[in-house]
Amino acid sequence: MAFLKRAAVPIRHGLRQIGLGRVPFIRAFGPSPDGLAALLESGFPGTAQRLAAAGSWGVDWHRAATSFIVPGPGGPLAHAGMLPLPVTIHGAVHEVGYIHAVCTRPDRRGGGLARAVIEAALRASDRRHKTQILLTNDPVLYSRFGFRTVPEHVVRLVLDQPTGGRTGLAERLLATVRGHPRLLAQILGGRLPVSRELGVGPERPLYTLNECLSPLWWLPDLGVVVSWELENGVLALYDVAGPVLPDLDTLLRHAPGPVSEVVFHFSPDRFLKDGQAGGLAGTAYAVPVGPGPVLMARGPFTRADALVMLPRPWR
């Protein structure tokens, strides 16, 4: 086990050499160390496609995140990643460590390798952050490392009258983003968190990795990029990125069709004041998030009774 702990070392990219004392040192150049993409693909099918898509948007994921690996003769045997994330929690900005892509090569599972890389990532994050967060389908695995489940809620706003879908000013960004990578980078670099209760501020790598295959809508007259999906009058709202956020009435006028219900997949404190949606009449209520990845935190995070949800670009 002592060997495993020593072997779980961070990989840094680029030309700068990082001194790690007596710990075995691994230096990697280029977009990804040999074999890492295959390892990640074995644990999380589709990752290679996302990494390539994010790369075409100008994001080199492996430069943004720090990788902790157990090296092996045919490539990495296990991996955990850590990314610093600027998270707004109840109105205050904190940098938290985002632990992700924990994976052991299938033929080496059950031998303590994931423990080695998780502990290495947590040790590194502990030096910089009071809090670590992650998303997982396997909360039992992480509870042994001090993580606890954070209950999450969506908020449904059922409108008295359908509204929206009138201006037709939305352009789909996804189709055109290759021609406008600077536009998205600029928007994300100057954005507000979509919620003061639990939101993420200026951040590009994880947003891009997670949203690069989703339809994104650029609303030029409002200066925001929106992640939303409209089906049968129900608008699932995942994120609104921009330096100034419009009010809900204005936003819905840009929806791709009439809206009878909005489902906020984040705390809607910027859009619903005291449960009221500006000029819109309706009824809002919170519903626990259904099946899917669970948000976990280690260290100070949201209040236990808070009705929050980490927005989709960071899940």
Ligand SMILES: CC(C)(COP(=O)(O)OP(=O)(O)OC[C@H]1O[C@@H](n2cnc3c(N)ncnc32)[C@H](O)[C@@H]1OP(=O)(O)O)[C@@H](O)C(=O)NCCC(=O)NCCS
């Ligand atoms: C989950 C995974 C990373 C475990 O890797 P591993 O190298 O076999 O794990 P380890 O042997 O280091 O086990 C570490 C600890 O977690 C426990 N554990 C391992 N897999 C677990 C699981 N799926 N659920 C709950 N606990 C688990 C082990 O019992 C061990 O506990 P202990 O150290 O307290 O005795 C591996 O199965 C994998 O790559 N799965 C696919 C990707 C994935 O699901 N990643 C994690 C979810 S985000």
